[in-house]
Amino acid sequence: MIINKVTLFSHAWNEMRNFYVDVLGFELLSQTDDGFEIKAGESVLEIKKYHHKEKPFYHFAMNIPTNLFTSAKAWAKSIVELNREEDDDEVYFSFLDAQSFYFLDPSGNIVEFISRYSVSPESAAESFSAQNVLCISEINIR
8 A cells, every 4th residue: 555645743843854854864845834744755754743732653654675675674773773572673474475674753653664575666776765765555543
């Protein structure tokens, strides 16, 4: 599934902008006083300021090329700490034929990079960058 646009709300708007644009290197598409949008392959990720007491929490997945999984994981590990479960920092889903790794953004959202071997294309690139993200493919709201 390709999701065209996802809007997340955050108390840490400035930190989120810095993280996604300056640290991870996603292309900034637009910015206003109330939010910003980045390009995530065929999708757009919008982060908007949140002014209420509750802190929203999300989990979303970005598809990445199958042949760049190892490179993407190394790239991410050089920037952020990967989530671990029982000493593993990646997960293979046999029912999906997919492999994922996860990390947190400054708002505490769980960001997943996933290679879906049966549907994700390969890339001509030899190393991974944010520009190799294919799309946003999952969103969970809590």
